Amino acid sequence: MSARFTLKQLRYFVVAGENSSVTKAAELLHVSQPSISSAIQQLEESTGLQLFVRHHAQGLSLTPQGWQFFYKAKSLLNEADGLSQFAHTLGTxxxxxxxxxxxxTFTSxxxxxxxxxxxxxxPAVNVECDEKHQQEIIKGLINGKYEFAITYDMQLPESIxxxxxxxxxxxxxxxxxxxxAGRSSLSIHELAGHAMVMLDWPMSREYFLSxxxxxxxDPNISYNAQSLGMVRGMVANGIGYSLFNTPVHSNVALDGTKFLSIPLEEDLMPLTMGVAKLAQSNLTPAGSAFVDELEHFAKQILSPANHEKLKKVV
Structure with a gap:
């Protein structure tokens, strides 16, 4: 027999799963705790799955099967919300x-x-955009906090x-x-003997070291910095060189000092920037439209004239 359940039951289940608590889910959804518990019980009976492990006085935790069902339910609810919005506006x-x-590194x-x-x-879309490092980005995609991410193609699990x-x-x-400074191109071997300012972010540091x-x-890492603004300022003031991979629109640091961007001679591994999303989730109409804008922006960046301009900021 096919499983039968309602969108309301799925929504109660997803909110309880996100918060590991029936009590919190009831507060957020403005319903009674028995309503949440009943929806979860009906889902488990209908599907034949144990979705949660109940912890006495400590809430709930999703089982491995529960997590898989959670992702599918989250995706279905997003699609249902998109369909509802489509119907409301007649697709216009x-x-x-x-x-x-x-x-x-490139969100700003x-x-x-x-x-x-x-x-x-x-104008009818309310956009919220956070800045996070890769580990937090992946966590946010998996738990459904973000619809998609703009990030690098590194350390992404198969579920993304x-x-x-x-x-x-x-x-x-x-x-x-x-x-x-007077060179039109540089070898990474030449740079290795000079003092380096390292952007000390988890994935960035690993990439540049690689x-x-x-x-x-081995590079001569003399200084570490926790922000791009600090790296730019330290480089411009002659404290050391650094490596970047995002385009630079301006060669001026925050304090007004200047630096130069110089291509590397070696064919070193590039990074690819793109859109990451949970494999089991479909983009909403608003999300798809935003990705279209990102793709248009990428084509502008990659146009021959603009590419050369960004590559040779002096």
Whole structure:
């Protein structure tokens, strides 16, 4: 016999699963606790699955089967919400809420432009965008906090689908008075002997270190920084060189000092920036429209004239 359940039961189940609590789910949904418990019980009886482990006085936790059912239920509810919105507007308007997250190295670079275009076309959509590192991005996608992410193609589990947008090769940044500043291109072997300022973010550090390892050399990491603004300022003031892979629109640090961007001679591993989403979830109409804007932005960045302009900021 096929399982029979309602969207209301699925919604009660998903909220309880997200919060590991019947009590919290009842508060958020403004219903009674017995209503939540009854919906979960009916789902378990209908599907023949044990969805939760009950902990005395400590709430609930999803079973392995429960997690799989949770992802499918979350996806179905998103589709149902999208269908409801479509019916409400007769397909003529994209509206609702859109929650997304981006990796910090390029979120501030691309999001203001894309948001301006998107909000101009779809003013009825409320967009919320966070900045997180890769581990938190993956966690947010899996637990349904974000519909999709703008991030790199690194350390993504099989449960995450990735849509590539831009391939970004690494390049060097140095101060205007650095000993290597007059060069039109640089070898990573030459750079290794000079002081380096490392962007000390988990995935970024691993990536840049891997470039040196691939060449059998060790960098001279003299300073670590926790923000792109700090790296740019330290480089511009001659404290050391650094490696970037995101396009630079300006060669001026926050304190007004300048730096140079110089291509690397070696064919080093690039990073690909794109859209990551939970494989079991479909994008809402608002999400699909935003990805369309991102793809349009990527084509502009990759146009020959703009690509050369961004590559040679001096």
């Amino acid at each position: 308007e994209i509206s609702g809420s859109l929650s997304l997250v981006g990796f910090p 670079l691309i999001m203001p432009t894309v948001l301006k275009e998107y909000v101009g076309k779809y 689908d990735f849509i590539p947008l831009i391939t970004l090769p690494p390049y060097a940044v140095v101060s205007t008075d650095h000993p290597l 470039l040196f390892i691939s060449q059998g050399i």
